[in-house]
Every structure is written in C-alpha cells, then in structure tokens.
Amino acid sequence: MSGRYRQRPAGGDNSVKTPLQPKSVNSQNSIDRLVKPFKCPGSATPTRASEKPSRKRRKVNYANADGSVEDGEKPYTNDDRLALETREANKFPAYKPKDKEVAFRQRFQVPFLNKATGEYSSGRVAPTLGMRRGATFVVKPLHDPSGEFAIVLYDPTVDDVAEEPASKNPEAPTEDTPKLDEPIVHKSLADILGLKKNVEDRPKVPVVIDPRLSKVLRPHQVEGVKFLYRCVTGLVDKNANGCIMADGMGLGKTLQCIALMWTLLKQSSEAGKTTIQKCVIACPSSLVGNWANELVKWLGKDATTPFAIDGKATKAELITQIKQWAIASGRGIVRPVLIVSYETLRMYADTLNDTPIGLLLCDEGHRLKNKESLTWTALNQLNVTRRVILSGTPIQNDLSEYFALLHFANPNLLGSQAEFRKRFELPILRGRDAAGTDAEKKLGDERLQELSGIVNKFIIRRTNELLSKYLPIKYEHVVFCNMSEFQRGLYNHFIKSPEIQSLLRGKGSQPLKAIGILKKLCNHPDLLDLANDLPGCEHAFPRIIHPRFSGSR
Numbered sequence: 001m002s003g004r005y006r007q008r009p010a011g012g013d014n015s016v017k018t019p020l021q022p023k024s025v026n027s028q029n030s031i032d033r034l035v036k037p038f039k040c041p042g043s044a045t046p047t048r049a050s051e052k053p054s055r056k057r058r059k060v061n062y063a064n065a066d067g068s069v070e071d072g073e074k075p076y077t078n079d080d081r082l083a084l085e086t087r088e089a090n091k092f093p094a095y096k097p098k099d100k101e102v103a104f105r106q107r108f109q110v111p112f113l114n115k116a117t118g119e120y121s122s123g124r125v126a127p128t129l130g131m132r133r134g135a136t137f138v139v140k141p142l143h144d145p146s147g148e149f150a151i152v153l154y155d156p157t158v159d160d161v162a163e164e165p166a167s168k169n170p171e172a173p174t175e176d177t178p179k180l181d182e183p184i185v186h187k188s189l190a191d192i193l194g195l196k197k198n199v200e201d202r203p204k205v206p207v208v209i210d211p212r213l214s215k216v217l218r219p220h221q222v223e224g225v226k227f228l229y230r231c232v233t234g235l236v237d238k239n240a241n242g243c244i245m246a247d248g249m250g251l252g253k254t255l256q257c258i259a260l261m262w263t264l265l266k267q268s269s270e271a272g273k274t275t276i277q278k279c280v281i282a283c284p285s286s287l288v289g290n291w292a293n294e295l296v297k298w299l300g301k302d303a304t305t306p307f308a309i310d311g312k313a314t315k316a317e318l319i320t321q322i323k324q325w326a327i328a329s330g331r332g333i334v335r336p337v338l339i340v341s342y343e344t345l346r347m348y349a350d351t352l353n354d355t356p357i358g359l360l361l362c363d364e365g366h367r368l369k370n371k372e373s374l375t376w377t378a379l380n381q382l383n384v385t386r387r388v389i390l391s392g393t394p395i396q397n398d399l400s401e402y403f404a405l406l407h408f409a410n411p412n413l414l415g416s417q418a419e420f421r422k423r424f425e426l427p428i429l430r431g432r433d434a435a436g437t438d439a440e441k442k443l444g445d446e447r448l449q450e451l452s453g454i455v456n457k458f459i460i461r462r463t464n465e466l467l468s469k470y471l472p473i474k475y476e477h478v479v480f481c482n483m484s485e486f487q488r489g490l491y492n493h494f495i496k497s498p499e500i501q502s503l504l505r506g507k508g509s510q511p512l513k514a515i516g517i518l519k520k521l522c523n524h525p526d527l528l529d530l531a532n533d534l535p536g537c538e539h540a541f542p543r544i545i546h547p548r549f550s551g552s553r
C-alpha cells in the first residue's frame with residue numbers, strides 16, 4: 001500500500017473519510033467500507049468558524065530523525081509509541097543507586113586528590129566537605145607593579161629579609177620526632193584532609209601605590225611616601241613603627257600621608273590582606289574639614305567615607321557615633337578614617353582606648369612637644385600601632401621637646417626621659433656651654449652624632465626650595481609711596497610728642513609700641529585708634545574729614 005492512514009480519534013466516527021484516504025477498490029478495506037450502511041454526506045463534516053482557507057497539512061517524515069532507520073510505511077502502533085518513550089535517548093536522567101556490595105567494598109579516596117598522580121592538586125580549591133569555605137585570595141598584588149605609573153613600596157624579592165634561623169642543636173627534638181611524654185591529640189578532620197588554613201603561609205606580594213595617587217605625586221613626594229611606608233612597617237627598624245614628617249610648608253605633607261594611609265588600608269605584603277583597618281587623623285579643629293576635603297580631592301568621592309568630627313553633631317549623637325566607630329570591626333568598618341581635633345580626641349580617648357588603631361597621623365604634631373600635657377598623655381594611651389607626626393617645625397626650643405616628639409612616634413627608641421637626659425641631653429648641653437672643657441665638647445659632639453644616627457632614620461625634612469620648579473617665576477617689584485598730607489601731619493605730630501622725644505633720648509620704656517604705631521600710620525591711619533594712640537592729633541586733620549574722625553574733634 002502506498003498511502004498513509006490517518007489516525008482516527010478514539011471513539012470517533014469510523015465512517016468519516018478523510019481526503020487523504022486512498023481510493024483503492026480492490027483491497028479488503030474497500031470492500032468492508034462498501035458493505036457499511038450509507039450515511040448522508042456532510043452529517044459529520046466539521047464546520048469551520050473562520051472564513052480563512054483551511055491550513056494545508058504537511059507530511060513530516062520523522063523516520064531516521066534519531067539516526068535509527070524505521071519502517072516509514074507502517075502506521076505507529078501503541079507498542080511503537082511505548083518503545084519510543086522508553087527508548088534510552090528519550091529518558092529523563094534518573095539517579096541510580098550504586099550496588100551496595102560494590103560501593104561498600106570500594107577503598108575510600110580523598111576527593112580532591114589528583115586521581116592520576118594520587119597527589120593533592122594544589123591548583124584546585126579544596127572542597128569544603130560540610131565546613132565553611134575558607135576565604136580564597138588571589139595571589140597577586142592589588143595594583144600592577146609593572147604598570148605605567150607604578151610606584152612599588154614593597155618588593156618581596158628585595159625587601160623580604162628572611163629571618164636568620166636559630167642555630168640548631170642536633171640533639172634537640174625536631175617537630176617531626178614524636179616526644180614520649182607528648183599527650184595524644186586527636187587531629188581534626190581539616191587537619192587530616194590537609195584543609196587547615198595556615199594564615200602564616202600567605203604568599204608575599206608587592207605593595208604598589210594606587211595609580212590614581214601615583215600619577216599626581218611629585219618626585220619628592222614619592223620619596224616621602226616610600227620613607228613613611230618603610231618606617232611604619234618596620235622595614236627601617238623592626239622595633240619601631242613611627243616617624244616624623246618634617247617637610248617645609250606647602251610640600252604636600254597631607255597628600256603624602258593620604259597615600260600612605262590609603263596603601264595601608266588596602267594592601268599589605270601578604271596577599272589578600274590589609275595592613276590596617278582603622279586610621280585616626282588628629283589635627284587642629286580648623287583643619288578637620290580640610291583633611292576631609294583633601295581625601296575627596298585625591299582619592300575621589302567614592303573611595304572612602306571619612307568620619308570627620310566637625311562639631312555639627314550634638315554631644316549625645318557624637319558619643320553614639322564614636323562608640324559605634326570604636327566597636328566596628330572587620331566588614332563592619334564603613335568609615336575607616338576618623339578625622340578629629342586634638343581637643344575632641346582627648347575628651348573621648350577613654351572610649352577609644354580599646355580600639356586597635358592601625359595608624360595615627362598627628363597634623364601640626366608639634367602640639368605634642370610637652371610630654372606632661374594632657375593631649376600627649378591621652379593620645380599616648382590609645383592602642384595605636386603606627387604613628388606619624390606631621391610638623392613643619394619639629395624642633396622648637398630644647399631637646400626635651402624633641403624627645404617628647406620622638407618618644408611619642410617611637411616609644412622606647414631612646415629609653416625613658418631620665419635615660420635620654422643622662423645620655424644625650426646633658427652631655428650635649430655641656431659641650432655647647434662656652435665654659436665647657438675640651439673633653440666636655442668632645443663628648444657633647446659624640447653624643448650628638450650618636451643621637452642623630454638613631455633619630456635621623458625616622459625623620460624626613462625637605463625645604464620648599466624643591467617647589468621652585470613647580471611654581472611660576474617670582475618677580476619682586478619695590479614701589480615707593482610717599483605719605484599723604486594727612487599721614488605726614490600725623491607722623492610729625494607723633495615724633496614731636498613728648499613720649500617719643502623722651503624715647504629718642506633713650507628714656508622711654510616702649511620703643512616697640514612706638515615703632516608699631518609708626519608702621520600702621522605709614523600704611524593707613526585707619527589702622528590706628530587715633531584718639532588713644534595719637535592724643536591731640538586733631539590739628540593735623542584736613543579740612544574735609546571722614547565722618548569717622550569727627551567724633552574725636
């Protein structure tokens with residue numbers, strides 16, 4: 001038979017012929033149909049609701065669709081369909097339990113071992129096996145050390161000084177040798193599987209200044225940041241973590257300290273770790289806003305949100321905010337930088353005492369020159385690891401003040417104050433005394449050199465001559481201005497007054513005051529209080545007088 005039979009709906013009318021039925025009269029099928037009673041045509045014809053022509057049926061041949069050759073001539077039987085449904089390729093994946101005999105007799109295998117070599121595959125993150133997954137960190141520096149503006153502060157190949165191993169006693173038991181009296185300690189699953197995180201083993205990576213800062217830093221500032229970083233991270237001396245930045249005015253101490261702080265907040269020599277979590281900037285109250293602005297200026301407004309105590313909050317709000325800042329830790333630290341005036345910091349030092357502060361920057365740090373002051377004591381009792389003093393004038397009067405600053409930046413570097421006084425201060429002062437002996441002068445010079453050797457490693461000072469190449473040429477114009485008639489009248493009145501006359505004879509007691517009055521007078525009489533400074537000067541007033549002076553007539 002060459003035609004295809006169409007499937008009739010179950011329970012449908014068998015007598016309905018479809019146009020696809022073949023017209024063969026000799027077959028058994030045709031005979032069967034002929035003997036059936038006649039039915040009026042159209043009685044079972046489906047009526048179409050739509051006027052549109054009926055869609056033509058297309059023959060689709062599914063034979064060979066899955067690669068198997070089927071007899072396309074035959075109609076599908078139910079068995080065919082069942083066979084199709086249960087065919088392997090058409091089945092949904094279903095979990096098949098392993099045969100328990102085989103499964104239980106199999107040897108246990110550590111799941112993250114490389115099956116080919118039987119070794120732990122180090123490139124693969126260990127499966128957690130029900131434990132919390134340890135932090136995975138990428139072993140690479142935060143910023144590319146070979147980038148265009150890269151400034152590398154720490155290079156593990158250069159700066160990583162390996163600790164001298166203590167000379168080993170061959171008799172001493174090594175870690176591998178089990179001691180007889182050692183208590184048996186059960187190993188944890190993490191230990192057995194080799195998953196135990198060894199935090200000490202973090203690989204070392206270069207520390208690179210954020211490119212957004214390195215492209216604006218001037219050469220002397222790059223040197224400054226390198227100096228600061230080495231001092232505070234113990235690369236200069238592993239027992240000292242502080243320093244004094246004593247650059248002259250306008251050299252950009254603020255930018256250098258921001259670069260240091262930002263680097264420490266974001267990176268460390270250990271991959272995936274930061275050096276510090278919190279930083280405090282102590283400064284005069286007038287500079288709090290300036291520091292906050294400089295942070296935005298150099299880092300951009302989305303980099304960090306400082307907690308600047310600018311006096312706008314009420315006392316109750318401030319206490320809550322400081323307490324919150326103090327207890328925040330880890331990811332809870334949303335404002336890592338606290339900018340605060342010395343006075344406020346002193347007031348709330350007790351609240352902050354237990355907070356680990358990674359870095360303390362003290363702007364205008366010569367405020368800490370008095371070791372006995374409340375500010376020095378309050379700031380010194382904070383739990384600070386690294387301290388930087390910023391001051392354009394670190395040495396002001398005497399060595400005790402110098403000691404207070406150095407001792408604050410690096411406690412115990414110079415011993416106690418009494419030790420410092422005995423070893424350095426007194427011999428140096430005696431050596432400078434005009435009545436000092438040669439031996440005292442020699443000793444004084446030696447001690448001064450020794451002191452410089454110790455402290456110069458932690459002080460950086462450049463003068464603002466460095467700025468000359470960034471500033472336009474300076475022109476100085478000297479212009480002589482004659483005094484006006486009114487000024488000259490006042491001037492003559494003043495120098496002829498009895499007080500000045502006696503001053504000129506060397507009898508008066510306030511020559512500086514007189515010079516001050518003359519200076520002001522030459523600039524503008526408005527600067528003086530004429531009635532008090534120049535009594536009786538009314539005769540020198542011009543005829544048309546400013547209403548301001550009319551009262552004093």
Ligand SMILES: Nc1ncnc2c1ncn2[C@@H]1O[C@H](COP(=O)(O)OP(=O)(O)OP(=O)(O)O)[C@@H](O)[C@H]1O
Pocket residue numbers: 216217218221247248249250251252253254255392
């Ligand atoms: N690399 C730089 N590029 C452009 N401007 C800079 C740079 N470094 C600093 N400045 C600008 O120079 C000015 C002086 O800088 P800054 O106030 O930090 O100096 P300072 O050394 O702290 O001075 P002072 O002792 O007066 O506080 C600021 O306006 C600062 O923005």
